[in-house]
Amino acid sequence: MKKLQYTFSGKKTTCYFDADLSYLEKLVDKEHSVLITDDNIFKSHQKKFGGWNTIVIKAGEQYKVQDTVDSIFEQLIGFGADRKTFLIGVGGGVVTDITGYVASVFMRGLSFGFVPSSILAMVDASIGGKNGIDIGVYKNLVGTIRQPQFLLYDTSLLKTLPKEEWINGFAEIIKHAAIKDATLFKELEKNKLSFYQKDKAALTKLIRRNVVIKSDVVEKDEFEMGDRKLLNFGHTLGHAIENLYELPHGHAISIGMVVASLISEEYADFKDTGRVIEVLKRYGLPTLAEFDARKVMGVLKMDKKKEKDAIHYILLNRIGQAVVKTIPIVQLEKMILSIINSR
Numbered sequence: 001m002k003k004l005q006y007t008f009s010g011k012k013t014t015c016y017f018d019a020d021l022s023y024l025e026k027l028v029d030k031e032h033s034v035l036i037t038d039d040n041i042f043k044s045h046q047k048k049f050g051g052w053n054t055i056v057i058k059a060g061e062q063y064k065v066q067d068t069v070d071s072i073f074e075q076l077i078g079f080g081a082d083r084k085t086f087l088i089g090v091g092g093g094v095v096t097d098i099t100g101y102v103a104s105v106f107m108r109g110l111s112f113g114f115v116p117s118s119i120l121a122m123v124d125a126s127i128g129g130k131n132g133i134d135i136g137v138y139k140n141l142v143g144t145i146r147q148p149q150f151l152l153y154d155t156s157l158l159k160t161l162p163k164e165e166w167i168n169g170f171a172e173i174i175k176h177a178a179i180k181d182a183t184l185f186k187e188l189e190k191n192k193l194s195f196y197q198k199d200k201a202a203l204t205k206l207i208r209r210n211v212v213i214k215s216d217v218v219e220k221d222e223f224e225m226g227d228r229k230l231l232n233f234g235h236t237l238g239h240a241i242e243n244l245y246e247l248p249h250g251h252a253i254s255i256g257m258v259v260a261s262l263i264s265e266e267y268a269d270f271k272d273t274g275r276v277i278e279v280l281k282r283y284g285l286p287t288l289a290e291f292d293a294r295k296v297m298g299v300l301k302m303d304k305k306k307e308k309d310a311i312h313y314i315l316l317n318r319i320g321q322a323v324v325k326t327i328p329i330v331q332l333e334k335m336i337l338s339i340i341n342s343r
Helices: 019-029 039-044 066-078 093-108 118-125 155-162 165-181 180-188 194-199 200-220 227-232 235-244 249-267 275-283 293-300 329-342
Strands: 002-008 012-017 033-038 051-056 086-091 110-115 130-135 138-146 150-152 311-317 323-330
Touching: 002 200, 012 200, 019 150, 033 039, 033 118, 033 155, 039 051, 051 066, 066 130, 086 093, 093 118, 093 130, 110 311, 118 165, 118 200, 130 227, 138 155, 138 235, 150 329, 155 200, 155 323, 165 180, 165 194, 165 200, 165 227, 165 249, 165 275, 165 311, 165 323, 180 275, 194 200, 200 227, 227 235, 227 311, 227 323, 235 293, 235 311, 249 275, 249 311, 249 323, 249 329, 293 329, 311 329, 323 329
Parallel strands: 012 150, 033 051, 033 086, 086 110, 110 150
Antiparallel strands: 002 012, 130 138, 311 323
């Protein structure tokens, strides 16, 4: 088993690779810990949860809301949880987001860790300390930045992951390559999804590489004052259409990256939109969708990256190098309308 350690806000987060869920017993006091998972993961890996205090929530982004959080609070009270109780989120991005949020606010803060069970959670959602819930169509509008004590990577959990969720997760892998790693982008252009599904060593290396990309960024800029903003490439428009049209996260971000690449042509003289589109298609991701630009702009106006009458938009100078550009909302709406009408 390999380990990586990062320091955030003076506290350390340890990543354990090539591990098994059973290793949790070496990391926490089982009697005073509670696992939080969703019904899909629980049904698929029920034996792994034997002997643990477990809270099972419904699977899906539509349940990443305050009602679910309140239900978890009630169950924690039923378990007799106190300030020494340790929470562990075992699941995808919804589970890790909710677990981190609950741990941040229950009794004013409990220790917590994650066992991500999807590609999306392994390479992105569980890393960086962003925890939260959705309010209506507004993604992650309420939340905290608070880091897990550990991330434990058990790739055996991926055996039951549907293919569409593999595709969903690769949107974030492609994003990391596009903004920070041109060499990784070239590797993704040469391979395809089935290669990583069949080759455990290549998959483990890919996951670790993405963990390093995101963790390095967050370690330097935990509270998103500078470089961490680059991780939002594709997410500004992506988050707006994700909940508005009930799209899978990776699909929405994929479309968002295409739009951001096209805007990059205008604002950053970007030349490789075609490469971005082709690599997204290579991994089964959509690159275009019809949507009501004015409705989307209504959601964008509540985006956390908005300041007054402009939005900090993440664009590409070139593959492997992203940049933040401040775009007036009026101008952005015209560009998005033009992109939709031209395609």
